[in-house]
Amino acid sequence: MEDELSDSEDYNYADRQQTLLWKAVKAGQEDTARSLLRHDFIRINETDYEGRTLLSLAVGLGHTNIVECLLDRNDIDVNLQDGNGNLPLNEAAGNGHEAISSLLLEKDDIEVNLKDGDKRTPLIKAASNGHGAIVRQLLEKNDIDVNLGNDEGDTPLVEAAWNGHETVVSLLLGKTDIQPNARGESGITPLYTAAAEGHNIVVGLLLERDDIELNVKTSSDETPLFAAANNGHESVTKLLLSRDGIDLNVNCHGDTPLSAALDRGHKAVSELLLYQEGNELEHNGSIDRGYFLLSKALDRGLQDIASKILIAKISRNVEIPIGRSPLSWAAERNKTDQVRTILRIDTVDPNLRDAQGRTPLSRAAECDSISVMSLLLESGRIDVNNGDLDRRTPLSIAADAQNYAVVSILVTRDTVTLHSLVREGNLSSVEILLDNRYDINTKNGVGQSSLHVAVDNNRFDIAVRLLSRGANVNAEDHSSTTPLCLAVQQKRRDFAQLLLDYSASTKGITFHGWRSLYEEFSPQYTLRITEKASGSRRVDFLSRNNVLANEPETSRQLFLLPDYQTWSFAILKSLNTTTMMYTKPPDLQDAMQMECYHCYTGQTAGAYAVAYFPILQLDLSKGKITWEGCGVGWSMGKLGQDSGSVRYFSMLQESGIPDDGYELFQQLLAESTSKWLEFCIQFEDNLSQIRLDQLKSQGKSPETISHLAENALHIAQLRRALQGQVRSAEEFSTDLGRRHGVSKEQRALEYIHRFADIRQQLQILDETIRNLLQFEFAWASINEAHKSTSLAISMKRLSWITFIFLPAMFAASLFGMNVDILENNPDWRWYLLFMGSLLVLTTIGWLFFKYLKVEGWLKAHIGRRI
Structure with missing residues (x-):
């Protein structure tokens, strides 16, 4: 019983001593802390109700002397993460406690690359907060990983560059194993972060490296130059432009560095980019309202920039999918001065359609902008027949809007609108054009007049009106087809009779053509x-x-x-x-x-x-x-x-x-x-x-x-x-x-x-x-020659057969002269022997003449003498 009371008293004593130690650490009482730490029963790695250890509490409060006392204990775990995810070294590095960081780094078992609850290493925290002295301490460790990033992949160099800590950036770049182009999950590089935030000194440090990559894109397709231009950082933009190989025309969702600067109204940056050699002033698409570079400048009130773009005399005719061309923008708003300035450039296409398929002239015609229309037409480069995507021409738009002043200007130049209106059956607009003295006999690309089109599209009422207005009833297209020929071909009897009433010529129409039109009559x-x-x-x-x-x-x-x-x-x-x-x-x-x-x-x-x-x-x-x-x-x-x-x-x-x-x-x-x-x-x-x-x-x-x-x-x-x-x-x-x-x-x-x-x-x-x-x-001669040759060959074969049987015939005649058929005298075997000998001699003679060409030799030598 006494032993149990003694143990209980010892436990209560140790617990009280542990509590005193927590208070001494929090208050920074070094003597008390040292006195208490001598006891073996002190739990050095214990956590309090807030999840903190003694070491993390001391580091967090910046009590260097207490940290030193705690580190004297051999059983202390310097790499222990408290309940809040904090590590002693990470905490010291992040808060700038240089002395404490130095004490921790002296420990042999310290791990300098551990990540705390925020997934950040000591080096990342020190670099992010600009604690150069601590960064220098960490870099002296041989096992330090200078390229180890957080969970998003951002390295210490990225953090330092983002926050503009020149000293830290310089220290990190001094390491031979540093990766200056390291990219995180979002693709952000140190150069991009520095450029985006406008840290020109950091940008300069990074650009001094030969291995720096200038045009690396982030996940959003932005480059360092684009970020600097977009945020209006003039000095950073100038530094980047000083390097060879910088991409001036990078496309970020349709925007370029120049268009982004113009869109944000950054005049100085825009001027820097405008005169860079190799800078394309065209662009094709944008995440904003989609204005083309010049349109952006005009829209932002940067008139001097707009003038400089025009003076550059570089083609700016690219159509923007969701935007407008500069000329279209100015024509619609009746900006006469801007239209005049734009038209002075030969490389500008005044007939370019915008995203809605509208031309500048059609915009002006719709808005009844007489002065702008006059400027466009005076340029001599306007195609008044150039229709929109829905095939509406400026004249048809003006006629539909009943802008008679515009109609009167365009009727003398247009050659396709009447055909288009006839094709659509728009009689009211046709009347407007004819009332304004439109040339009723104008022909289209295939030589057809408006009367051709009326017949072809079965517009009888319009055909009547055209004929009553004096349309040429015998007009011929490129294939010499008249409206009456077309009516007969398409079996439109009502049109044919109408045209005949107006003295249409029947030339070019065949008898069979009329029969097909009037099928009820017999051939x-x-x-x-x-x-x-x-x-x-x-x-x-x-x-x-x-x-x-x-x-x-x-x-x-x-x-x-x-x-x-x-x-x-x-x-x-x-x-x-x-x-x-x-x-x-x-x-x-x-x-x-x-x-x-x-x-x-x-x-x-x-x-x-x-x-x-x-x-x-x-x-x-x-x-x-x-x-x-x-x-x-x-x-x-x-x-x-x-x-x-x-x-x-x-x-x-x-x-x-x-x-x-x-x-x-x-x-x-x-x-x-x-x-x-x-x-x-x-x-x-x-x-x-x-x-x-x-x-x-x-x-x-x-x-x-x-x-x-x-x-x-x-x-x-x-x-x-x-x-x-x-x-x-x-x-x-x-x-x-x-x-x-x-x-x-x-x-x-x-x-x-x-x-x-x-x-x-x-x-x-x-x-x-x-x-x-x-x-x-x-052919007949050849066939006769073939027959003669065949006959000669047959005769030769017959002679050879006769020649073969001669020995047998001679032997038979010789033995048959004095033969008594009743006696065997001479013996019949002599006949066989004699006949066989003659046959062998004949065969030898035949082979001799066949293969030794004796016959040819005899003809060449003996025959020549004869």
């Missing part, structure tokens, strides 16, 4: 196109019996007839003549000339001509070529008034009413030339097929020569027929010329000469046939 019907004195035209389809019945009183008519019988009936009745024309299919004799006829009486004058075309049959080898006739004719009131012809009768496809009979005759000549050329091409294809068959048969087909001979006959007949038709055409043209003037005759002669040139094509075909015949003869 056997005749097409009649009538032209009134006013110029309006009408299209009718007539049956054969009504071709000349119920004719309207018109100045001119054109009849397109479907076949020869209908045509001959109509022309004979119109000319009131009974001249016979063929009623049977024409043959070669008919095709020998062009059938022509003239009729000139007191009341009626007219003529007709019939040309014949060769038609190639599928099987040309049978020698059949058919002929097809095509006629044209005309009748008029009186002689010498050909321009007032009343009726034209044609079997051609062209539906345009000719100016006179001569023009219709020229169309016939052109059709004849086309048909003959088509025939020549088909004939040539047929000869090509014969050539292929010839190569396959290799001269073994007996019909080939007869086919080629028949083709040669065809060519001779075609030449004769062509010559006769050319002669007839010349005579007919001469006769017309005597009655209607030499000038018209000369015009027709040009067509006749082109028709006569078909002779050259026939000549080529004739030469081709001759070549094929020569090839066939060559």
Whole structure:
């Protein structure tokens, strides 16, 4: 019982002594602390209710003498982390307790690279707070890791540079193993932090190193130069620009150092960057409002900077996805002076679209900025036809906004807006343009007028308005297509009738085209196109019996007839003549000339001509070529008034009413030339097929020569027929010329000469046939030679067989002269021996002559003597 009381008393005593020690440490009472620390029962590494150890409490309060007393204890743990995550050395380094730090570093078991609860080492804390003396102490330790960072990767050098501690930075850079470009998780380097915070001395220290990296980007794509420019640090920017290799055009979410400085209004930094060689004044995108460099300067009121950008004369035309070009910005705000300044630079593109697809001119037109528009147009570089992304031009925007003053300025320069409005069916805006004297016949890039566009897009009301305003009804595009041709092609009957009412020409439209437009009429019907004195035209389809019945009183008519019988009936009745024309299919004799006829009486004058075309049959080898006739004719009131012809009768496809009979005759000549050329091409294809068959048969087909001979006959007949038709055409043209003037005759002669040139094509075909015949003869000769060679070889083989059997025949004849068949005298075995010997000698002689070429030697030597 007494022992238990003694132990209890000892425990209470030790506990009281421990409490006294805590009080002595907190109060800095060195003597009391030393006295208490002599006891072994003192718990030196104990923590209080706040989680602090005796050593961490003393270090935190800066009691150097107490720390020294505590460190005298051998059982003290200098690396023990208290309940708050603090380490003694880290605490001393962070608070700048140089003496305490020195005492701790003298301990052999001190660990200088431990991280406390904030994940920071002693060196990081000392460097961050600028405690140079402590940093020097730590750097003297051999096991110090100068590049060990916190959990975010920030090293002591980064912390020192961030806070601008020049001495600490200099000490750290003095270490040979320092990594000046070490990067944390965010990519921040010492140079970036110093530049961003504007610590020019630290930046200078870092730039003295040859291994410093100038253009390292952070996770947000910022470089040291960008950070310095963005924050307006002029001295730091100047230092960075002094180094070679600095990237002036780094792109940080669309911004460059210069654009960032301009965006923040840093005038001095902007001027530094502006004149740097290699600095691009273009940029393409931004995280801010996206203004282009010049727009930024203007928007921030930096007029002198804006002027210097303009004086630099560097292209600034890059389109910003979410921003505006400088010219667009100034044009919309009616800033006349700025627009004038920008336009002075040749490299500026005044037609550049902004992010919304709008041009500067369209911005000015929408805002009714007359002065800006005048400046833009006076520059001579504006394309008024340049539309927005929605294809709206400045003129269409002004018309929609009913800015009539702007419309009146643009109508004389624009060439596409009317087409666009017609395509959209915007009749009201079309009216505004026409009221302001827009050129209604202006053509677009493919040569189409606004009337073409109205027909093509089925805008009937607009077509009516255009025609009433004087649109050219016969305007042709680049493919020679008129609005009426377009209407027929697209089977728009209402448009076709409208255009005919306004005197649209029917030239260029074929008979088949009209048939496809009026599908309800039979192909056997005749097409009649009538032209009134006013110029309006009408299209009718007539049956054969009504071709000349119920004719309207018109100045001119054109009849397109479907076949020869209908045509001959109509022309004979119109000319009131009974001249016979063929009623049977024409043959070669008919095709020998062009059938022509003239009729000139007191009341009626007219003529007709019939040309014949060769038609190639599928099987040309049978020698059949058919002929097809095509006629044209005309009748008029009186002689010498050909321009007032009343009726034209044609079997051609062209539906345009000719100016006179001569023009219709020229169309016939052109059709004849086309048909003959088509025939020549088909004939040539047929000869090509014969050539292929010839190569396959290799001269073994007996019909080939007869086919080629028949083709040669065809060519001779075609030449004769062509010559006769050319002669007839010349005579007919001469006769017309005597009655209607030499000038018209000369015009027709040009067509006749082109028709006569078909002779050259026939000549080529004739030469081709001759070549094929020569090839066939060559093949036949080769085949005959092959047969002769085969026969000679057969005869040689027969002679050798005969030669082989000669010894047997000789032996048989020799032994058969005196043989008694009843006696074995001589013995039959002698026959075999004798025959075998002769056979061996014959074989040896054959081999001798075969392989030793004795026959050749005999011919060369003995034969020469003979």
